[in-house]
Amino acid sequence: MTPLLELDGLTKEFRGPGGARTTAVDEVTLTVEDGETLALVGESGSGKTTLTRLLLKLLEPTAGTVRFEGRDLAGLSAAELRGIRAGMQVVLQDPYSSMNPRMRITDIVAEPLVTHDAGYRGRAARPRLRERVGELLTSVGLAAGVQDRYPHEFSGGQRQRISIARALAPAPRVVVLDEPTSALDVSVQAQVLDLLAELQQRHGLTYVFVSHNLAVVRQVADRVAVMRRGAIVECGATADVLGAPEHPYTRELLAAVPRPDAYRARAGATGA
Amino acid sequence: MTRTLIRNRLALVALGVLALLLVAAAFSPLLAPDDPAKQDLLARLKPPAWSDGGSLAHPLGTDQLGRDLLSRVIYGSRVSLLVGIGAALLAGVVGAAAGLFAGFRGGWLDRVLMRFADIQLAFPSLLLALAIVGFLGSGLWNVVLVLGFTGWVSYARVVRSEVLSLRTRDYVTQARATGVTDLTIMRRHLLPNVLPPLATIATLHIAAAIVAEASLSYLGLGVPKETVTWGSMLADGQLYLGTSWWVAVFPGLALMFTSLAINITGDALRDVADPKAYRR
Ligand SMILES: Nc1ncnc2c1ncn2[C@@H]1O[C@H](COP(=O)(O)OP(=O)(O)OP(=O)(O)O)[C@@H](O)[C@H]1O
Numbered sequence: 001m002t003p004l005l006e007l008d009g010l011t012k013e014f015r016g017p018g019g020a021r022t023t024a025v026d027e028v029t030l031t032v033e034d035g036e037t038l039a040l041v042g043e044s045g046s047g048k049t050t051l052t053r054l055l056l057k058l059l060e061p062t063a064g065t066v067r068f069e070g071r072d073l074a075g076l077s078a079a080e081l082r083g084i085r086a087g088m089q090v091v092l093q094d095p096y097s098s099m100n101p102r103m104r105i106t107d108i109v110a111e112p113l114v115t116h117d118a119g120y121r122g123r124a125a126r127p128r129l130r131e132r133v134g135e136l137l138t139s140v141g142l143a144a145g146v147q148d149r150y151p152h153e154f155s156g157g158q159r160q161r162i163s164i165a166r167a168l169a170p171a172p173r174v175v176v177l178d179e180p181t182s183a184l185d186v187s188v189q190a191q192v193l194d195l196l197a198e199l200q201q202r203h204g205l206t207y208v209f210v211s212h213n214l215a216v217v218r219q220v221a222d223r224v225a226v227m228r229r230g231a232i233v234e235c236g237a238t239a240d241v242l243g244a245p246e247h248p249y250t251r252e253l254l255a256a257v258p259r260p261d262a263y264r265a266r267a268g269a270t271g272a
Numbered sequence: 273m274t275r276t277l278i279r280n281r282l283a284l285v286a287l288g289v290l291a292l293l294l295v296a297a298a299f300s301p302l303l304a305p306d307d308p309a310k311q312d313l314l315a316r317l318k319p320p321a322w323s324d325g326g327s328l329a330h331p332l333g334t335d336q337l338g339r340d341l342l343s344r345v346i347y348g349s350r351v352s353l354l355v356g357i358g359a360a361l362l363a364g365v366v367g368a369a370a371g372l373f374a375g376f377r378g379g380w381l382d383r384v385l386m387r388f389a390d391i392q393l394a395f396p397s398l399l400l401a402l403a404i405v406g407f408l409g410s411g412l413w414n415v416v417l418v419l420g421f422t423g424w425v426s427y428a429r430v431v432r433s434e435v436l437s438l439r440t441r442d443y444v445t446q447a448r449a450t451g452v453t454d455l456t457i458m459r460r461h462l463l464p465n466v467l468p469p470l471a472t473i474a475t476l477h478i479a480a481a482i483v484a485e486a487s488l489s490y491l492g493l494g495v496p497k498e499t500v501t502w503g504s505m506l507a508d509g510q511l512y513l514g515t516s517w518w519v520a521v522f523p524g525l526a527l528m529f530t531s532l533a534i535n536i537t538g539d540a541l542r543d544v545a546d547p548k549a550y551r552r
């Protein structure tokens with residue numbers, strides 16, 4: 001079976017003022033299998049976000065290709081690309097800037113629906129749309145009735161649930177989660193992670209999960225790719241990469257993370 | 273605290289003046305005591321009612337052709353409002369569109385539009401308006417067109433800089449990721465967020481356009497001679513300033529209070545639309 005996502009030699013250079021170049025993503029070759037959670041870890045500035053923007057085709061690569069369901073994104077017409085976008089959704093870190101403050105929750109969650117399904121557009125479709133948004137909100141643990149409210153009426157954790165509901169709306173195959181819980185309190189973070197796991201089970205979702213937090217990564221990821229200065233230095237099963245890191249950089253990362261005791265007990269003596 | 277109250281009261285007065293102006297413009301035929309064009313050579317340059325030689329037949333006096341000044345000031349509000357609002361609408365639409373595209377699309381479009389704006393800003397706008405009216409010819413709609421065209425740059429710049437910060441918001445990124453078209457993103461996510469600053473600029477521009485129309489008409493380049501405007505009244509009156517001050521002073525006062533009221537309203541609007549209110 002072809003992998004859901006295939007990145008091949010993916011490179012992105014940014015040209016700064018004065019012509020200085022940064023290679024934010026450097027020849028990344030990577031596959032994401034259907035139904036798995038792949039974590040991208042690495043220090044700040046290592047290119048994780050840029051890599052996700054490339055695979056979502058929000059940025060044009062300097063070189064290399066992205067294939068989704070076997071199709072090269074570069075060769076698609078605008079209409080084909082729009083179709084593919086329904087299958088790839090994104091949840092971002094900041095629960096405050098991820099929603100237009102002037103829109104009601106109904107319209108925020110419904111945006112992907114309205115974009116991809118003409119059956120949800122217009123006044124006549126309103127009841128149907130509200131019902132669907134209600135279902136989506138219920139599935140992330142919120143009351144269907146909250147859809148008439150505005151974003152500022154919700155806490156960070158609730159907003160992140162709303163963002164997840166929106167991402168689920170077009171029934172995507174892959175969801176890119178760029179530090180989805182790092183702005184949340186620890187207890188809320190755990191709840192959101194549980195919700196993500198449950199939704200993955202129920203809908204057979206594939207996650208590309210960007211995180212700083214190796215404890216979280218250990219909990220959610222099947223595989224881990226470690227990024228450094230735009231390149232992937234190590235990639236493999238979570239237990240292998242975090243349990244017995246091969247690359248010195250990974251070891252450094254692990255050493256830098258203050259780990260809870262439970263985690264240390266399970267991980268064994270990997271240096272502290 | 274007291275400052276806000278005083279400002280609020282001032283804004284209230286300004287709004288009252290504007291309401292009065294709108295009523296005057298909408299119902300000029302009902303409110304004006306006389307036909308603004310009717311000449312009465314036997315009653316030339318009559319002073320206002322409260323001066324020696326004045327009468328209640330002409331509360332603000334008459335001009336050099338014996339036309340009733342109160343009626344002319346009332347009718348003059350029509351052109352002023354039409355030109356002011358028309359120019360602001362035109363400039364607002366053109367400027368907002370330019371700013372949205374320049375800011376959101378970036379690249380060559382941005383460079384071309386903003387270079388164009390820079391070049392235009394290098395000319396004093398009244399001089400530019402004069403040149404274009406000279407080329408297009410005078411007339412009410414040409415004046416609106418010219419004042420609209422010379423005003424778009426400030427709208428475009430403000431919208432562009434707002435859009436530059438809005439376009440990196442996560443909800444815009446998410447909309448793009450989900451396949452929402454650029455035009456829909458502009459309409460749904462960007463335009464509503466730039467409307468408050470747009471409205472503020474519009475009030476300033478309306479006031480400026482009203483004054484500019486008066487200047488053009490004063491120079492004889494504005495609207496046709498038969499149309500009553502405050503600017504042409506001023507032009508008529510300045511010949512008689514030494515002997516019959518009222519001919520120029522009343523349209524001048526109308527112009528001054530209108531532009532003041534609009535400016536004050538604009539300030540109040542800016543306070544209401546304080547960006548802090550929209551943060552988060
Ligand atoms: N639009 C851009 N223009 C120029 N340089 C950029 C741009 N976006 C990212 N970069 C640079 O690319 C590099 C990688 O940035 P990126 O945001 O992908 O890192 P990251 O791993 O997501 O970091 P963080 O953990 O802080 O989110 C950084 O050096 C950054 O400064």
Ligand SMILES: [Mg+2]
Pocket residue numbers: 048049050178
């Ligand atoms: Mg990032």
